[in-house]
Amino acid sequence: MSKRSQWMGLIAVLCCASSGCSASQGSELKLGQIDAAQEFAAGVTRADIEAARLRVNPARVPGELRALVPFAERWGIGDDAIREAALDAATVEEKSKFAASVNPYNARITKWLDSFPQGSDMSDEAAAFMFMQSALDELGFYEEAVDQG
Secondary structure (H helix, E strand, O other): OOHHHHHHHHHHHHHHHHHHOOHHHOOOOOOOOHHHHHHHHHOOOHHHHHHHEOOOOHHHOOHHHHHHHHHHHHHOEOOHHHHHHHHHHOOHHHHHHHHHHHHHHHHHHHHHHHOOOOOOOOOHHHHHHHHHHHHHHHHOOOOOOOOOO
């Protein structure tokens, strides 16, 4: 199992745990309670999406990935329901441009994410890139690329 897969699993567990404990939800989500999650996602506003976006310092991103910072800031949302709402609000053209721009860099992104030692904190920048890849995967657009450099 790659470090990326391990990080993704850990983040998914943490996101599920934190969203289930949210005071604004009123009740804890249980396995299989899709309706409650859909209701939450339906209530997500543009302000919620903006507040959930991670701010990325380009100086903390490898040089060859800096062109992707705007995509990481837009799509690198850690909360699953809010990321889903952001994806739902995007046009087909926006999603296509996102996939076409990021997919060629997936191997380099994963290599960068795998460079963080297990058990260490990941930077906000790295987390945004990881969640950006999650967004691609959730759209069904993620392509595993061969590292070109």
